[in-house]
Amino acid sequence: MRILDIALKDLSQIFRDKRILLFLVAMPIVFTLFMGFAYKSGKNNDAAKDNRIPLGWVNNDANGLVSRQLFEMLSDSDSLRLVELTPNAVDESVRKGEVAGALIVPLGYSEQLSAGREAQLTLVADLNSAQGQSIFQSLRTPVTQLMSAVEIARLSAETLGKPNDASELNETFASASQSWSASDSASLVKVELAVKDNFLGDWYGDNPYNQASPGILVQFAIMSLVTSGQILVQERKSRTLQRMMSTSLRPWEIIAGHTLAMFGVVFFQIALLVVFGQLVVGVDYMNAPLGTLLISVALSLWVAAMGLLIGTLVKDDSQVVLFALLAMFILSALGGTWFPLEVSSGAFATIGKLMPSAWAMNGYQNILIRGLGLESVWLPTLALLAYALGFFVLAVWRFRKMDV
Amino acid sequence: MKIFDIAFKDLIRSTRSLFLIGMAFAAPLLLTALIYFAFGSIASGDMSMADIKVGVVNADVLPANSPLDVSLGENIRSMFFDDSVRSWITASDYADEAAAHGAVDAQEIGVAVIIPATFTKDYLAGKTDTSITILQDPTLTIGPTVVRDMVASLLDGVAGGGITIKVVSERMTVNGKTLEPAGIPSLIQRYINWYTDFQRALFHSLENAALVVTSPAPGGELSNDIQAMMGLVMAGQLIFFSFYTGAYAMMSILQESEEGTLERMFTTPTDRTTILAGKFLAVFITVILQGAVLLIAGHYLFKINWGEPGSLALSLLGQMFASVGLAVLLVSFIKTSKQAGPVFGGGLTMLGMLSGLFTANMNIDIFNTMGNFTPQGWVLKAWRLSLAGQPVSELIVPFVVLFAMGIVMFVIGARMFGKRFA
Numbered sequence: 001m002r003i004l005d006i007a008l009k010d011l012s013q014i015f016r017d018k019r020i021l022l023f024l025v026a027m028p029i030v031f032t033l034f035m036g037f038a039y040k041s042g043k044n045n046d047a048a049k050d051n052r053i054p055l056g057w058v059n060n061d062a063n064g065l066v067s068r069q070l071f072e073m074l075s076d077s078d079s080l081r082l083v084e085l086t087p088n089a090v091d092e093s094v095r096k097g098e099v100a101g102a103l104i105v106p107l108g109y110s111e112q113l114s115a116g117r118e119a120q121l122t123l124v125a126d127l128n129s130a131q132g133q134s135i136f137q138s139l140r141t142p143v144t145q146l147m148s149a150v151e152i153a154r155l156s157a158e159t160l161g162k163p164n165d166a167s168e169l170n171e172t173f174a175s176a177s178q179s180w181s182a183s184d185s186a187s188l189v190k191v192e193l194a195v196k197d198n199f200l201g202d203w204y205g206d207n208p209y210n211q212a213s214p215g216i217l218v219q220f221a222i223m224s225l226v227t228s229g230q231i232l233v234q235e236r237k238s239r240t241l242q243r244m245m246s247t248s249l250r251p252w253e254i255i256a257g258h259t260l261a262m263f264g265v266v267f268f269q270i271a272l273l274v275v276f277g278q279l280v281v282g283v284d285y286m287n288a289p290l291g292t293l294l295i296s297v298a299l300s301l302w303v304a305a306m307g308l309l310i311g312t313l314v315k316d317d318s319q320v321v322l323f324a325l326l327a328m329f330i331l332s333a334l335g336g337t338w339f340p341l342e343v344s345s346g347a348f349a350t351i352g353k354l355m356p357s358a359w360a361m362n363g364y365q366n367i368l369i370r371g372l373g374l375e376s377v378w379l380p381t382l383a384l385l386a387y388a389l390g391f392f393v394l395a396v397w398r399f400r401k402m403d404v
Numbered sequence: 405m406k407i408f409d410i411a412f413k414d415l416i417r418s419t420r421s422l423f424l425i426g427m428a429f430a431a432p433l434l435l436t437a438l439i440y441f442a443f444g445s446i447a448s449g450d451m452s453m454a455d456i457k458v459g460v461v462n463a464d465v466l467p468a469n470s471p472l473d474v475s476l477g478e479n480i481r482s483m484f485f486d487d488s489v490r491s492w493i494t495a496s497d498y499a500d501e502a503a504a505h506g507a508v509d510a511q512e513i514g515v516a517v518i519i520p521a522t523f524t525k526d527y528l529a530g531k532t533d534t535s536i537t538i539l540q541d542p543t544l545t546i547g548p549t550v551v552r553d554m555v556a557s558l559l560d561g562v563a564g565g566g567i568t569i570k571v572v573s574e575r576m577t578v579n580g581k582t583l584e585p586a587g588i589p590s591l592i593q594r595y596i597n598w599y600t601d602f603q604r605a606l607f608h609s610l611e612n613a614a615l616v617v618t619s620p621a622p623g624g625e626l627s628n629d630i631q632a633m634m635g636l637v638m639a640g641q642l643i644f645f646s647f648y649t650g651a652y653a654m655m656s657i658l659q660e661s662e663e664g665t666l667e668r669m670f671t672t673p674t675d676r677t678t679i680l681a682g683k684f685l686a687v688f689i690t691v692i693l694q695g696a697v698l699l700i701a702g703h704y705l706f707k708i709n710w711g712e713p714g715s716l717a718l719s720l721l722g723q724m725f726a727s728v729g730l731a732v733l734l735v736s737f738i739k740t741s742k743q744a745g746p747v748f749g750g751g752l753t754m755l756g757m758l759s760g761l762f763t764a765n766m767n768i769d770i771f772n773t774m775g776n777f778t779p780q781g782w783v784l785k786a787w788r789l790s791l792a793g794q795p796v797s798e799l800i801v802p803f804v805v806l807f808a809m810g811i812v813m814f815v816i817g818a819r820m821f822g823k824r825f826a
Contacts, residue, residue: 119614123618125620126620176568179571193539318423333442340545370509
């Protein structure tokens with residue numbers, strides 16, 4: 001009962017200042033709309049322009065049959081855009097990023113291959129850059145098909161007993177190249193999303209708010225650390241804490257009371273953002289209402305407990321704000337609220353997946369993107385509760401040692 | 405001289421504020437470091453992404469009288485269990501599609517490759533309605549793309565065998581001969597041998613491959629898309645926190661007013677204009693110092709090339725004029741330091757968003773347009789030009805606009821303060 005009294009006192013104190021609504025409600029809503037809009041605009045921008053990777057083209061074998069065929073294949077590419085370069089301009093164009101790489105066809109390339117000798121194409125690219133890697137990967141298929149046509153021509157001519165007949169080699173090469181153009185191995189591979197059959201929601205990419213809404217929700221829940229941390233600081237300043245400590249209240253009861261209040265504040269914020277996401281931007285939290293509830297409760301408990309731990313560590317309000325903001329930046333980025341962890345480097349993703357914020361994102365994504373039900377949020381919920389318990393125990397331990 | 409004394413006193417006070425130090429230096433560096441940690445290692449050559457977890461359901465059966473030794477399904481399955489991919493692919497077998505679907509749902513694997521029972525038979529029969537299904541976790545993009553490309557590449561190898569038979573057969577006919585069925589296996593085998601060697605060279609021995617890769621010859625800074633992204637990310641942080649720092653440092657006027665020290669200063673023979681000028685000077689120095697430290701840190705920690713010295717100087721000066729001007733204007737409207745939180749937190753964040761500071765690397769048209777009406781937007785324009793290596797002459801327009809904005813805001817704010825403390 002005394003825990004409840006402390007919680008109610010805190011809540012009345014917190015909501016007396018109406019400015020808190022700006023941070024609890026208005027800012028996350030504006031940020032959700034902003035981020036969703038930014039994702040959508042980025043996508044539209046990408047769709048409107050030619051997104052093919054620019055590839056510099058230097059042909060020193062202008063009249064060669066094989067190089068001409070390669071030029072035709074690359075000109076038809078969906079992923080590469082040819083930019084003709086002079087040999088002298090190659091290095092500078094690649095260095096400046098005007099082209100992602102440059103392909104150089106050596107002098108006598110076609111003749112060498114027709115004669116059964118080795119010949120190499122040269123790609124000038126920085127393989128340490130993402131674009132350099134992309135262009136190398138994009139060139140593999142056309143180069144493989146080109147060399148395959150050369151090899152087929154050689155096999156055919158040998159089988160016919162005309163290994164050195166240039167006309168036979170050329171005709172077979174043209175025929176094999178044509179067959180490759182008609183072949184489409186990619187069409188034999190069908191890609192499906194692993195989602196529930198009856199799930200009707202929009203997928204990641206179709207509705208940008210599927211990432212923006214839970215991402216901002218988790219980020220601003222963490223920002224609530226400011227409010228929870230400030231409770232203890234203010235009580236210390238007003239000497240309320242000292243008076244409470246002189247009563248029969250136990251330290252853990254005081255922390256539990258404050259945690260309960262903060263849980264209420266964070267949960268209230270999350271609930272508003274869930275309703276906003278569902279009704280305004282079409283994010284289907286109600287695909288699994290109980291799952292959404294469980295993950296939101298666990299997230300609120302963790303944030304409340306961590307906020308109070310910060311409250312026991314700092315000396316004044318400004319330190320609370322600083323610690324809370326730093327925690328928000330680190331946990332939001334590592335937890336995948338700004339961008340999917342899959343696109344980051346291995347170490348970042350591995351560490352990130354352990355963060356409580358990542359568990360919260362995982363829980364929401366199971367419902368919103370994977371279309372799963374209640375069963376999918378048990379693990380993230382348990383992980384968040386374990387974090388909440390850990391931070392609560394630490395907060396009590398620090399509180400006992402605190403000089404009030 | 406008194407102006408400098410007051411400015412020095414304010415600067416000392418600022419350095420004692422953990423919050424100001426944190427927001428001015430730690431926060432922008434931390435944010436940029438996080439992005440660098442996430443993507444920077446890729447730029448520096450470490451291409452290690454998280455492991456791709458693949459599940460394989462291979463129901464494919466080798467049909468009777470097949471020219472192949474093993475089914476295509478088994479070839480595809482073996483590819484994911486091969487030693488050469490073990491460092492970045494973790495593969496496991498699943499009995500059926502339902503089991504694989506369950507594993508994707510449980511996030512035990514990111515991608516499942518499902519090969520139907522009659523795939524080899526249908527493929528060899530030339531049926532086009534057969535297919536291998538790649539079942540992917542909907543939150544992933546890179547892993548599934550890699551797996552799809554691997555499967556398509558293997559099928560390309562097989563398709564090459566088919567094309568070999570077709571083309572050789574056609575050429576034999578043209579030359580009045582017939583390709584005997586007994587000759588087909590050796591022809592396919594020769595093609596497969598070539599294809600295996602070719603792929604091995606392309607994947608594992610680039611110097612002997614049909615496509616060799618060389619780096620561009622050195623000469624000047626290497627343009628790198630990740631580095632360019634880092635430059636824009638840090639420019640966004642630099643601008644946002646510069647405006648925040650300016651406003652927070654300017655708030656010392658309100659704090660001193662609340663603490664009563666400002667009124668006590670006004671009772672001294674020191675001119676009020678001198679007192680206010682000293683305070684403004686402290687904010688100028690704080691913002692310049694912050695900018696310089698972040699630029700140097702950005703260059704050495706994240707290898708950001710901020711541009712030519714002249715362009716860099718104009719961008720930084722323009723940023724300083726605009727941030728100090730806006731700080732003076734904002735604080736002149738605020739009555740108490742308590743009001744500052746929402747105004748700084750909400751107002752500056754909103755202006756930053758509209759100006760595209762948080763999406764600087766995405767270059768979104770509408771924010772570029774809105775940025776024409778905000779000081780932060782013009783500062784971002786200046787940094788964009790400087791980062792792109794533009795000469796000083798290209799930065800004159802944004803600098804003049806920022807200077808003018810800064811002066812106008814400063815004059816209005818200073819007049820408000822003058823009236824308030826008259």
